[in-house]
Structure formats: C-alpha cells, structure tokens
Amino acid sequence: xxxxxxxxxxxxxxxxxxxxxxxxxxxxxxxxxxxxxxxxxxxxxxxxxxxxxxxxxxxxxxxxxxxxxxxxxxxxxxxxxxxxxxxxxxxxxxxxxxxxxxxxxxxxxxxxxxxxxxxxxxxxxxxxxxxxxxxxxxxxxxxxxxxxxxxxxxxxxxxxxxxxxxxxxxxxxxxxxxxxxxxxxxxxxxxxxxxxxxxxxxxxxxxxxxxxxxxxxxxxxxxxxxxx
Amino acid sequence: xxxxxxxxxxxxxxxxxxxxxxxxxxxxxxxxxxxxxxxxxxxxxxxxxxxxxxxxxxxxxxxxxxxxxxxxxxxxxxxxxxxxxxxxxxxxxxxxxxxxxxxxxxxxxxxxxxxxxxxxxxxxxxxxxxxxxxxxxxxxxxxxxxxxxxxxxxxxxxxxxxxxxxxxxxxxxxxxxxxxxxxxxxxxxxxxxxxxxxxxxxxxxxxxxxxxxxxxxxxxxxxxxxxxxxxxxxxxxxxxxxxxxxxxxxxxxxxxxxxxxxxxxxxxxxxxxxxxxxxxxxxxxxxxxxxxxx
Numbered sequence: 145x146x147x148x149x150x151x152x153x154x155x156x157x158x159x160x161x162x163x164x165x166x167x168x169x170x171x172x173x174x175x176x177x178x179x180x181x182x183x184x185x186x187x188x189x190x191x192x193x194x195x196x197x198x199x200x201x202x203x204x205x206x207x208x209x210x211x212x213x214x215x216x217x218x219x220x221x222x223x224x225x226x227x228x229x230x231x232x233x234x235x236x237x238x239x240x241x242x243x244x245x246x247x248x249x250x251x252x253x254x255x256x257x258x259x260x261x262x263x264x265x266x267x268x269x270x271x272x273x274x275x276x277x278x279x280x281x282x283x284x285x286x287x288x289x290x291x292x293x294x295x296x297x298x299x300x301x302x303x304x305x306x307x308x309x310x311x312x313x314x315x316x317x318x319x320x321x322x323x324x325x326x327x328x329x330x331x332x333x334x335x336x337x338x339x340x341x342x343x344x345x346x347x348x349x350x351x352x353x354x355x356x357x358x359x360x361x362x363x364x365x366x367x368x369x370x371x372x
Numbered sequence: 373x374x375x376x377x378x379x380x381x382x383x384x385x386x387x388x389x390x391x392x393x394x395x396x397x398x399x400x401x402x403x404x405x406x407x408x409x410x411x412x413x414x415x416x417x418x419x420x421x422x423x424x425x426x427x428x429x430x431x432x433x434x435x436x437x438x439x440x441x442x443x444x445x446x447x448x449x450x451x452x453x454x455x456x457x458x459x460x461x462x463x464x465x466x467x468x469x470x471x472x473x474x475x476x477x478x479x480x481x482x483x484x485x486x487x488x489x490x491x492x493x494x495x496x497x498x499x500x501x502x503x504x505x506x507x508x509x510x511x512x513x514x515x516x517x518x519x520x521x522x523x524x525x526x527x528x529x530x531x532x533x534x535x536x537x538x539x540x541x542x543x544x545x546x547x548x549x550x551x552x553x554x555x556x557x558x559x560x561x562x563x564x565x566x567x568x569x570x571x572x573x574x575x576x577x578x579x580x581x582x583x584x585x586x587x588x589x590x591x592x593x594x595x596x597x598x599x600x601x602x603x604x605x606x607x608x609x610x611x612x613x614x615x616x617x618x619x620x621x622x623x624x625x626x627x628x629x630x631x632x633x634x635x636x637x638x639x640x641x642x643x644x645x646x647x648x649x650x651x652x653x654x655x656x657x658x659x660x661x662x663x664x665x666x
Contacts, residue, residue, distance in 0.1 A: 193579065216583075223581035233576045237390045249379060250582040294580065 145171045145302060145333045146192060151201035153187050153357075161187040163357040165201070169335065171301070174328040176344045177337040178368055179354035185337040188354070189306045192335075193225060194218050206301065223251055226295030226332075228324075230307035232287045234279040240290045241266060241275040247294045261297060269293045269323055285316035292323050296332075303327055305336045309343065317343060341368040383590035384597060387570075394566035395598055398652075401562040402602030405555030406648050410610030412551045413640050414617075416544035421634025423537040430533070432500065432509050432525040434518050435493040445494065448516065452498055455512060457505035462497045466490055493522075504534050552647065559648075560655030563595050567659040574663045588660045595656025596649055603648020610644065611637045 148167040155161055162184045169175055177185050191198055194210050203210045205221065213221055227233075234243050241262050248258045266275055269289040279287050288308060295303055305324060309317035321336075321343055328334040338344065344351060344367060351366030352359060388395045434452075436445060445463065452461050464472070469492040470484070477483045500509055506525045513523055567574075577587045618632040 195579075219578070219581045219583040219586075222579065227579055229579075233579065235573055235576055237386065237573070246577070246582075247580045249376075250577070250580060250586050252376075255376070298581075 145169050145173070145206060146335070147204040148188075149202045149204070151191065151198045151203060153184075153191065153196075154199045160357050162191075162198075162354075165357075165359055167352060167359060167362075169333060171333055172328070172331050174325065174334045174347075174349045175336070176347070176349055176351045176366075177335060177354065178339060178344055178351055180339060183354040184357040185339075185354055186306055187357075189304055189335075189337055192302075192304060193227065194221060219250070223298060224300050224302065226298070226300040226303040228288070228291050228295050228303070228305035228308045230310040232279070232284075232291045232311075234287055234290055234294075236279055239276050239278055240271060240282065240286075240293075243279070243290055244294045244297050247297050251298055253298075265293045265297045266290075270319075283316075284312050285319060288312060288316075288320050289323065292320065292327075296327055300332065302333045302335070305334070305338075307338055308336060309338065309340050314342070321347065344368040380589045380593055384593035387590060387594050388597065391566060391569070394569065395594075398559070398562045398566055398595070398598040399602040402555075402559050402599040402648050402652065403606045405551075405558050406603045406606035406644050407609060409548070409551045409555055409647065410606060410640060410644050412544075412548040413643065414610060414614055414635055416541075416548055417635035417640075418630055419544060420541055421631055422629055423540065424634075425629035425631070426533065426537075430500065430506065430525075432498045432506055432513070432523065433495050434498065434513050435495045435522045435524070437522070438490065438493060440494070445496075449496060451516060452496060452509075452513070455509060457500050457502065457509050458498055459501045460499045462499075464495045464497060466492055466494045469493070469495065555647075556651050556655075559599060559651045560659065563598075563652065563655040564659040567591060567656065567663065571663040574660065578664065584661075584664050587664060588657065591660045592653055592656045595652040597652075599648045599652025599655075600645065603645050603652075606648070607641045607644035611641055614640070 146167070146169040148165045151162055151165045152160070153162040165184075165188070177188065179185050190196055191203055191210075192205060194213065197211060206224065208221075210221070235246060238246060244262045244265060245258050248261065263272065263275065266272055269292055271286060271289055271293070274282060274286060279290070282290065288311075292305075292308075295305075303324070308320055308324070312320065317340060324334055324336060325347070348365045348367075350364050351361070351368065353361035353368075434448070436448075449461055449463060452458055467489060470487065470489055473487075473492060474481075474484050498509060500506055510523050510525055514520065574587055614635055614637060615632070618630060621628055621630045
C-alpha cells in the first residue's frame with residue numbers, strides 16, 4: 145500500500161531528516177510511527193502526501209511511484225489518502241458539517257450524496273448534535289473528530305494521522321484512537337505518527353520507531369519502547 | 373470533475389461576509405483608484421476636446437478674382453470639397469463678405485461708409501480636418517490656379533498649436549497610464565492582503581485534495597465581485613460628475629468650448645468597470661496562485 149525504498153530526505157544541504165528509510169505497509173494494516181520530536185515522523189507523512197519530494201530514493205503509494213505524479217495530479221493522490229493533523233486543520237469559516245462536506249465537494253460529488261453522507265459520518269464519530277457548530281465552538285476532541293470524519297468521508301484506502309492526540313487529554317485521545325481503530329477494521333490502512341507512549345503500548349499494533357531519521361525498530365504487535 | 377457554479381458563488385459570498393473588513397478595504401481601494409482614473413480620463417477627454425475645437429477653427433481662405441464666373445467658383449468648390457484633407461467649404465459671396473466686414477466694424481461705421489459692394493473679393497472658407505494639412509491644401513489650391521496672395525492661412529499659428537497640443541495630449545495620456553499602473557498595484561495589493569490572511573485555509577483545502585482551480589475559483593469570484601462593486605460606484609460617480617461639470621461650464625463660462633460630446637460617457641463607464649473587474653480577477657488569481665504550492 146505504501147512503500148519507502150531507500151528514502152533519504154535532506155533539508156538544505158546537510159540537515160538529515162530521513163536517512164535510507166525502507167518501509168513497507170500492507171493494505172489493511174494499522175501502523176504506529178513513533179519517535180521523539182525531530183525524529184522524522186512528520187517528514188515521512190509529508191512525503192507520502194507529496195507535500196515535498198525525497199532527496200534520494202523512491203516512494204510508492206498503491207503501486208504508483210510518487211515522483212512520477214505530475215503536480216496537477218496531486219489532488220487525486222490526496223483524495224485517496226485521508227489526513228488527520230495534530231492542529232486539526234479545519235476551515236474556520238465552515239461548520240462541522242460543511243468542513244466534512246468540503247472533502248466531498250472537492251471530488252465533485254453530487255449534492256444529494258453529500259447531504260446524506262455527511263450526517264451519517266458525523267453520527268459515526270459521535271457528533272450528530274454539533275453539526276452546525278463552527279470549529280471555535282467545539283472542544284479539541286470534538287474538532288479532532290470532525291477532522292477524522294472529514295478524512296474518512298470519501299472512504300480513502302489510506303488514513304494518515306500526524307500526532308492526532310498531541311493536543312488532547314488522555315481520555316479524549318482514547319476516543320480518537322478507538323475511532324481510528326474502527327476505521328481500520330473496515331479495511332482502511334491506517335498510519336498514525338505519535339509520541340503518545342501509553343496509547344501505543346495499550347493498542348499492541350505494528351510499531352515503526354524512528355530515531356534521527358533512521359528506522360531503528362519495526363515490530364508487529366510492538367510497544368513504544370523495547371523493554372515492554 | 374464536475375464544477376458547481378452555485379457552490380462557488382455561495383463560497384465567494386460567504387467569504388465576503390465573513391471577511392467583511394477586508395472586503396470593504398478592497399472595495400474602497402478599487403473605488404478610490406477607479407475614481408482617480410476616471411477623473412484622469414475626464415480631464416484628458418475635455419482638454420482634447422478643447423484642443424480639437426481650437427484646431428477646428430483653423431481654415432484656409434481662397435479669394436476669387438473679381439471676374440471669376442459662377443461656373444468657375446462652383447468648379448473650384450466641388451474640387452476643393454473632393455480633397456481628402458478637407459472637411460467642408462463655405463462660399464462667401466462679395467455681399468456676404470461686406471456684410472461680415474460691416475458687422476465686425478459695426479462700432480466704427482466710417483470705415484466702410486464709402487465701400488462699394490464689389491470691393492471685397494468673394495472667397496471660399498475651407499475647413500480642414502487636421503490643421504497640419506493646411507500647407508498641403510494651399511499647395512493644391514496653388515496648382516489649381518490661385519496665387520499665394522489670394523490664399524490666406526495662419527501657418528505659424530498652426531505650427532505652434534500643433535507642437536503645444538501634441539505635447540499636452542501625450543502628457544495627459546502618460547498621466548492616465550501612470551494612474552492606471554498605480555491603481556493596478558494598489559488594488560492587487562489590497563486583494564493580496566485579504567488572501568494572505570487566509571493562506572492557511574488555502575493550505576488546508578489543498579491537503580484535503582482540492583485542485584488548484586477548486587480552491588481558486590471562489591477567491592477569483594470574490595475579487596471580481598469586490599472590484600466590480602467599487603468600480604461601478606466610482607464609474608457612476610465619474611459620469612454623474614461629468615454631467616454636472618459640463619452643465620456648470622455651459623452656464624458660467626459659456627465661451628470655454630467644453631462640450632458633453634468631448635467625453636463619451638458610455639465609453640468611460642465601460643472602460644472604468646472593465647479595468648476594475650480585470651484588476652480584481654487578475655489580482656486575486658495571481659495572489660491565490662502564490663499560496664497554492666502546497
């Protein structure tokens with residue numbers, strides 16, 4: 145589903161963000177990407193979204209080499225990848241429902257489809273009562289659930305979450321993680337970059353650990369640190 | 373992909389409503405710039421009108437010999453009217469010439485007391501389209517049998533008038549162009565500011581998978597609406613002011629040759645609105661594009 149082939153990413157001339165990363169994520173997997181701040185997690189996520197190009201090596205998403213995708217085709221790639229961010233990245237001038245609807249509108253879906261799908265998905269994330277509220281009127285956890293709903297509404301094959309619980313308290317974080325797990329259960333490949341140790345230890349999923357831009361550990365049913 | 377124009381229009385209107393202060397800034401900037409531009413157009417229109425009316429008064433006069441027959445006069449007249457430079461010719465008979473003379477000196481009747489009706493020659497007053505052609509027309513008349521003494525045209529006046537007016541007209545056009553350039557810069561800057569404030573929104577839209585066109589369309593529509601509103605108000609004000617001005621000059625300074633025909637108000641209206649709209653579209657298009665590289 146996602147493959148990194150000897151990928152190196154430099155910022156400027158000699159700041160190494162990722163070094164010779166090899167990684168293969170299969171369809172339907174749930175993968176934690178762990179590591180301290182600056183270990184390269186976000187760089188890895190941004191490379192998958194083709195927000196930037198690797199300095200060396202190749203990245204494949206669903207078998208397509210990203211460097212072969214022209215700029216104009218990037219939106220198409222991103223519609224196949226749902227995205228959840230630490231800072232939610234909701235559109236401030238749109239209500240919860242409109243934020244979710246926007247992700248469907250960009251793909252040119254029919255208005256009737258949007259009108260039926262959006263309430264369903266917001267119900268799924270437990271926000272059916274907050275549909276008409278603006279992001280500033282919602283709590284952090286609620287905003288993140290809107291963001292998950294938006295990422296998932298066009299049923300992408302891949303869902304990437306970059307520190308989805310970074311701004312949330314532990315209880316709220318559990319809710320978000322459960323949501324991601326449910327999305328994974330219906331066949332979506334989920335990649336979560338996080339440094340939320342407890343969460344990773346509890347969930348017992350595949351863990352890929354980054355350190356200084358290198359993959360230092362890759363374990364099925366792993367934990368945040370070795371000794372657990 | 374299917375584009376829904378209603379969706380884009382709704383987005384644009386909502387953006388205007390939510391960023392009201394920025395929208396008002398953009399509208400006001402366009403209004404002021406188009407107003408100044410319109411004023412420049414009016415001034416140059418009226419000055420060119422005055423210059424034109426002064427130049428139109430330039431004519432070549434050809435005097436006929438006393439023994440010229442009516443056939444000869446008619447012949448010359450038809451010939452002259454056929455010259456491409458000539459816009460019209462008026463025949464002034466001996467009687468008419470004397471009457472004009474008497475009228476000019478009506479306060480000193482002793483001057484013309486003893487004049488017989490055939491003292492002044494009959495003549496042809498020839499109006500020319502472009503005063504610089506006076507020399508050429510005179511040349512043609514010479515080859516048609518008129519001697520230099522029988523032709524009268526204010527050569528020096530024409531030459532001076534020509535050099536002064538062409539400088540003035542070019543100066544005015546340069547000033548108008550300068551106004552145009554500075555309004556383009558000011559308006560697109562106002563639009564750029566309002567888009568800069570929302571660059572993060574644009575980034576999010578791109579990350580959700582919106583194409584460049586999908587993100588850009590509401591912004592461009594917004595820019596178009598804003599600048600069109602500002603430009604329309606300014607253009608209407610300019611045209612209204614022009615009517616007042618022409619009216620006022622006609623009453624207070626009737627000898628100044630300002631005519632409402634010097635400025636084509638419909639043309640001014642269309643030009644100003646088109647300039648406003650074009651700047652709005654172009655400004656927002658370019659500003660959004662800067663933030664689309666996500």
